[in-house]
Amino acid sequence: MSILKINELEKHEEHSVVFPAFSLEVLEKDVIAIHSSTNVMASLLKLFLGELSASSGEIRINEQVVTKSKQAYFSQVGLFLLNDGLYERLSVKDHFSFYKKLYSSGLSIDEGLSMTQLEAKRNVPISRLTASEKRRVHFGRLLFQNPALLLFEEPDQNADLETKRVFLKLVRKLSEKGKGVIILTGNMESALAVTNKVFRLDETGLHILDVVSDEESADALSEGELKSEDQMNEDEVIVQPVRFEKIPTKVNDKIVLFDPTEIDYIESNEGQSTIYIKGEAYPSVFTMVELEHRLHPYGFFRCHRSYIVNLQKVREVVTWTRNSFTLVLADAKKSSIPLSKTKMAELKGMLGLK
Known part of the structure; x- marks a missing residue:
């Protein structure tokens, strides 16, 4: 069953696009993450809160729209906002007691304290809690509210390890109960x-990332190799190599696959190659030589011993001296990439310049 429906939602600011029209559906038990810049995130949050009007499209939570009935709409959604405040003089137990009465919750205070790992702090005033413990009090409010959809803004930002563990357990429990989580x-x-x-949501739209765990990628590879061997033995068919269109990067124990056209540049430092996409760095599983070979057909250029650049992202070639050159990219940070003297000559040849 669908909990959230975002239909062709679009937002412009004056003459710039915050994000173009996109649609998204969240079902019961769905847990999704939307990765975006601060500006895009702030605009999307304000749209959810009804504090900002969309250029087009709408957000529906269990068929409720904020512009038609705020009370019905907000009864369906629980919000964790990074800068939410608390009553500093009240204790943790007093807060949970207040939330229990406010939302007529069947959850006991002891259950709330246990789920947020705040039993030892039950009688401690909020003013004496750490920032991470205060965050867990906010998580407790959502448990007592018990909405259909829960929306979290940077829930683990600067949080301690215990709070991150509490949040992960909380999300799993909410999903098991049929809630939608964003x-x-x-x-x-x-x-x-x-x-x-x-x-990922940005000025080009909403894009789902290809993500697999290390175990899944290894299993898939093994299965593919075994299948190829079986086919060759049984049918004596030679399988032609398939061109791999995505570039894998490592994030924790996950492998994220990116389209080559998304990459701005690649940097090598102490033997580790790092891929840069929209200002974020992702460790690569390949060497610079391997990346150069894989990305050459997509217009990438080895501009320096330690750099490979997407030529489609280059805005300027700056000459400092006869032997010093820099490539300036068209990204938000206007990244500067060194261009070696020998590579400058090669680049001029590619561009047809003398």
């Missing part, structure tokens, strides 16, 4: 720690 984050590691269903 995590909004600018940190890919945070997204992948919670779910393999990760989307």
Whole structure:
């Protein structure tokens, strides 16, 4: 059953596109993460809160729309906002007691304390809690509210290990109960720690990432190799090599696959190659030589011993001296990539310049 439906939602600011029209459906038990920049995340949150009007499209939570009935809409969604406040003089137990009465919850206070690992802090005033413990009090509020959809803004940002564990257990429990969960984050590691269903939202739209665990990728490879051997033995068919269109990167114990056209540049440092995409760094599983070979057909250029650049992302070639050159990219940070003297000559030849 569908809990959330986002239909052709689009947002512009003056003459710029925050994000183009996209649609998304969240079903019962779904846990998804949306990875985006701070600006995109802020706009999306305000749209969920009804504080901002969409350029087009709408958000429906259990068929409720914020512009038609705020009370009905907000009864279906629980929000964890990074800068939410608490009553500092009240104890943890007092807060949970207040939430229990406010939402007429059947959850006991002891259950709430246990699920948030705050039993030892039950009588401690909020003012004496750490920032991470305060965050767990907010998690407790959502447990007592018991909405159909839960939306978290950067839930583990600067949180301690215990709070991260509590959050992961909480998400699993919510999913088991048939809730829909959305995590909004600018940190890919945070997204992948919670779910393999990760989307990226930016000025080009909403894109789902190809994510597998190390074990899944190894199993798939082994299965593919065995199948090829069986086919060759039984049918004596020679299987032609298939061109691999995606570039794998490592994030924790997950492998994330990116389209080559998404990559801005690649840097090598102390033998480790790192792929940069929209200002974020992802460790590569390949060497620079392997990446150069794989990416050459897509317009990538080895501009320096330690750099490979996507020529489609280059905005300027800057000459500092006769022997010093820099490539300036068209990304948000206007990244500067060194261009060696020998590679400058090669690049001029590629561009047909003298």
